[in-house]
Amino acid sequence: MAQNVEKIKDHAELFQQPEYQELFKSKKESFEGMPASDEVARVAEWTKTWEYREKNFAREALTVNPAKACQPLGAILAAVGFESTLPFVHGSQGCVAYFRTHFTRHFKEPFNAVSSSMTEDAAVFGGLKNMIDGLANAYALYKPKMIAVCTTCMAEVIGDDLGAFITNSKKAGSIPEDFPVPYAHTPSFVGSHITGYDNMMKGILTNLTEGKKKETTNSTINFIPGFETYMGNLRELKRLTSLLGVNATILADNEEYLDSPNTGEYEMYHGGTPLDVAAESINAEQTIALQAYSTAKTREYIATEWGQKTSVIRPWGIKGTDQFLMALSEATGNPIPRELEVERGRVVDAMTDTQAWLHGKRAALYGDPDLVLGLLQFLLEMGVEPVHVLVTNSNPTFEEEAKALLAASPYGRSATVWGGKDLWHMRSLLFTEPVDFLIGNSYAKYLWRDTGTPLVRIGYPIFDRHHLHRYSTIGYSGALNLLNWIANTVLDELDRNTIVPAKTDISYDLIR
Numbered sequence: 001m002a003q004n005v006e007k008i009k010d011h012a013e014l015f016q017q018p019e020y021q022e023l024f025k026s027k028k029e030s031f032e033g034m035p036a037s038d039e040v041a042r043v044a045e046w047t048k049t050w051e052y053r054e055k056n057f058a059r060e061a062l063t064v065n066p067a068k069a070c071q072p073l074g075a076i077l078a079a080v081g082f083e084s085t086l087p088f089v090h091g092s093q094g095c096v097a098y099f100r101t102h103f104t105r106h107f108k109e110p111f112n113a114v115s116s117s118m119t120e121d122a123a124v125f126g127g128l129k130n131m132i133d134g135l136a137n138a139y140a141l142y143k144p145k146m147i148a149v150c151t152t153c154m155a156e157v158i159g160d161d162l163g164a165f166i167t168n169s170k171k172a173g174s175i176p177e178d179f180p181v182p183y184a185h186t187p188s189f190v191g192s193h194i195t196g197y198d199n200m201m202k203g204i205l206t207n208l209t210e211g212k213k214k215e216t217t218n219s220t221i222n223f224i225p226g227f228e229t230y231m232g233n234l235r236e237l238k239r240l241t242s243l244l245g246v247n248a249t250i251l252a253d254n255e256e257y258l259d260s261p262n263t264g265e266y267e268m269y270h271g272g273t274p275l276d277v278a279a280e281s282i283n284a285e286q287t288i289a290l291q292a293y294s295t296a297k298t299r300e301y302i303a304t305e306w307g308q309k310t311s312v313i314r315p316w317g318i319k320g321t322d323q324f325l326m327a328l329s330e331a332t333g334n335p336i337p338r339e340l341e342v343e344r345g346r347v348v349d350a351m352t353d354t355q356a357w358l359h360g361k362r363a364a365l366y367g368d369p370d371l372v373l374g375l376l377q378f379l380l381e382m383g384v385e386p387v388h389v390l391v392t393n394s395n396p397t398f399e400e401e402a403k404a405l406l407a408a409s410p411y412g413r414s415a416t417v418w419g420g421k422d423l424w425h426m427r428s429l430l431f432t433e434p435v436d437f438l439i440g441n442s443y444a445k446y447l448w449r450d451t452g453t454p455l456v457r458i459g460y461p462i463f464d465r466h467h468l469h470r471y472s473t474i475g476y477s478g479a480l481n482l483l484n485w486i487a488n489t490v491l492d493e494l495d496r497n498t499i500v501p502a503k504t505d506i507s508y509d510l511i512r
């Protein structure tokens with residue numbers, strides 16, 4: 001039967017149609033065997049109590065909705081920041097389909113990554129043959145300048161050795177001997193996407209800079225953004241370094257790849273740090289990382305193997321941005337331009353305008369360690385009181401750093417840092433100790449729906465709102481974006497709560 005394209009319904013509307021409603025009803029009656037609805041309601045209420053919270057926090061053998069992804073996802077994000085680089089995941093292709101979909105849903109861009117498609121036979125005999133064929137096909141079909149290899153759980157469980165496999169593939173003639181194939185083992189049963197990012201960055205830098213060390217430095221500064229999903233942040237980093245006259249090398253620059261222009265021409269590889277420029281990073285004056293916990297091994301490698309000074313500066317909020325610009329000014333000898341001073345003044349003015357609406361507000365937040373620390377820097381500057389600070393992929397160093405940051409501010413006293421906890425824990429926290437707003441990624445939508453806590457979407461992934469990743473969260477411009485997103489969420493909620501004329505809306509207040 002011919003379909004009318006004008007009548008194709010979105011699923012939200014489609015499933016309201018009588019035939020679907022009927023189908024759901026009969027499925028429920030025939031198969032689901034649900035307890036009576038008053039029993040479901042009773043248990044649902046009980047899960048909101050302190051008693052349930054205690055049981056929830058005593059759980060050890062189960063994780064529910066962890067706020068993290070697995071290592072190879074971070075590894076391939078690092079890889080696409082380099083010129084014409086194809087990420088190659090040694091393992092099962094279902095994993096790679098998940099990574100590609102995840103990135104495509106967040107960035108609204110195609111994301112290229114191939115896999116060696118290991119199946120049962122490779123699980124028994126090892127994946128060498130898959131690697132030999134896979135590298136040959138990837139090289140011939142997609143014509144990359146570099147292939148960056150990482151692993152899924154399957155390859156790690158059987159113990160495939162990437163270094164040996166790549167050497168054997170080259171010997172077998174899959175790819176030329178001198179073709180760069182950096183690699184990183186990325187077992188997903190340890191760490192998270194930020195560990196995978198770190199491992200792959202270290203692997204790529206190790207490969208590209210081998211034998212490139214010179215006697216003198218080249219007057220450049222390396223910047224490692226870390227597991228960065230705000231493309232506006234990469235643009236902001238380039239703008240700030242350019243205004244300060246810094247000869248910057250970004251390791252690695254995936255901005256154009258993940259926010260590529262629609263020119264009408266298809267290009268498989270957009271932008272990226274040129275491979276020869278990345279190879280020269282070994283001779284830079286110093287390396288500044290904008291995240292600590294997604295760059296720990298890379299920085300250690302740079303410090304020990306390259307003998308280069310490394311530091312971490314998070315340019316979040318006013319203080320963090322000041323610190324970043326002063327470090328650049330000191331490194332280059334160039335003054336901070338007036339343009340940035342004016343920009344700073346404008347943002348401080350905006351923060352002052354809004355301060356009354358955010359001061360003393362109680363907040364919950366979760367995300368990667370560096371994201372959470374950056375957000376805390378900004379929230380404390382606004383006088384917001386963080387209450388629940390939850391990081392699934394936490395570690396003791398992060399927890400110490402977060403506690404010290406909170407302790408240094410009078411607004412940090414109500415906060416508890418919940419390391420290693422998940423979003424089901426966050427649900428209990430929000431029910432038992434409510435807050436004024438929650439900051440999290442798209443998965444927090446379920447917490448918003450469940451607990452009614454107003455949600456500010458900041459983090460990764462953000463699937464259910466468009467274009468946020470194109471904005472910045474760092475620099476003065478980033479502080480203004482954070483202010484805008486947070487303050488206007490609070491004001492939206494206020495409007496929602498004062499919607500009934502002459503009842504909840506007494507003062508008919510148009511002006512906030």
Ligand code: SF4
Nearest residue numbers: 070095098152153188
């Ligand atoms: S956790 Fe392991 S099996 Fe699951 S998607 Fe990641 S690599 Fe694949």
